[in-house]
Amino acid sequence: MIVVLLNVYLALLFILVKLKIVPFNLFWKVSPVLVLLLLLIGLFIPMNWGAPQGPALVVRNSVAIVPSVAGEVIDVPVQANSPVKAGDVLFRIDPVPFEAQVQAIEAQLRFQETRLAEMTQLQTHGTGRTFDVEERQASVDQLRAQLEGARWNLDKTTVRAPADGYVTNLALRKGARVSSLPLSPVMAFIDTSATIIGVEINQIDARYLAVGQPVELTFKRTPGTVQTGKVESVLQAISTGQVQTSGLAVSPTAVHAAPFIVRVRLDDQGFASALPAGAAGDAAIFTEHVKPAHVIRKVLLRQIAITNYVNPF
Incomplete structure (x- = not known):
């Protein structure tokens, strides 16, 4: 320009x-x-x-699916990269061992409840001890707690989608054995219920950024178009400023001015939902300062939108 x-x-x-x-x-x-x-x-x-510009990126939350119980997979009805709703079945684990455990605890519970009723009746007539009643009551309460846990395990043999989204890079098949170890996820679930758009702004240009300021964006995926939105939040931390618990002394590193991240919400949520994770583009944020330059920034952004037809980078 x-x-x-x-x-x-x-x-x-x-x-x-x-x-x-x-x-x-x-x-x-x-x-x-x-x-x-x-x-x-x-x-x-x-x-x-007054109108800082920076690269924009669409990201989505990824959930590592780890089953709560271990066992053999008997069914994987989900398809890779196919949309699913929250609560849809992702895969099923053989429930037979868990059903047997529930039935065994139910049988023990029925026996202990019968014994409790008998002990209570004897204690009511003065021929039984209060201690025996209390002991049986404790056994019944313990078995009820065990039954609740066993039923929970049985319910977890059916693994369901935690939100609206899709499973990607699906390799799980019927017959595979899965475990409940947190470091052994069996599939990656991409949550599409919320679209996160981040914009990188250089630190020297971030002085006037604030929530609610108007934003214009253009994406490589949709060349020639410009979308509007608002600043949703300005993230107050980046990894270079983070301190983690460690048993080591401070290790000096080369300090560099990494860009700050601004989270943006598009006005057209339908368009935002259709954007795949990883969609890249450029964005301009219009502050309350240097307003005469806003027109030039708008023109520059539209030039980028047009060149996106031929510029793959």
Whole structure:
């Protein structure tokens, strides 16, 4: 854009000189350099503060599916990359051992409840001890707790989708044996119930960012189009500023100004939901400062949207 404005000035200066409206003296000869400096200092550098621009990326939460119980897989009805709703079945584990455990505890519970009733009756008639009743009651309560846990395990033999989304890179098959170890996920589930769009803004340009400011975005996936949205949040931490618990002394590292991340919400949620995870683009945030530069930033963003037809990078 600065090249375009400078060329416009040069063309206008050429016409004025040819028409002899302005003399072609030393001042007018060096005026293009002065105009270039004025554009840089007065418009384009402040534009990065008033309307910062940065790369945008669509990300989605990924859930590592780890079954709560171990066993042999007997059914995998889900299809890779096919949309599923929250609660849909992902796969089933053989429930026979867990059903047997439930039945065994139920039988023990029925026996203990019968013995409790008998002991209570004897204690009521003065021929039984209170201690025996309390002991049987404790046994019944314990078995009820065990039964609740066994039923929970039985219910967890059917693994369901935690949210709306899809399973990707599906390799699980019938006959495989799965475990409940947290480091052994059996599939990756991509949550599509919420679309997260992050924009990287250089630290020197992030001084005026605030929640609610208007945003314009263009994505490689949809060249020639510009979407609108709002700043949802400005993340207050990045990994380079994070301190983790460690038994080691501080290890000095080279400090560099990593960009800050701004989370954006699109006005068109239907469009946002259709964006795949990993969709990249560019975004411009319009603050309350340097408003004359907003028009130029809008033009620049639309130039990027048009060049997205041929620019794959």
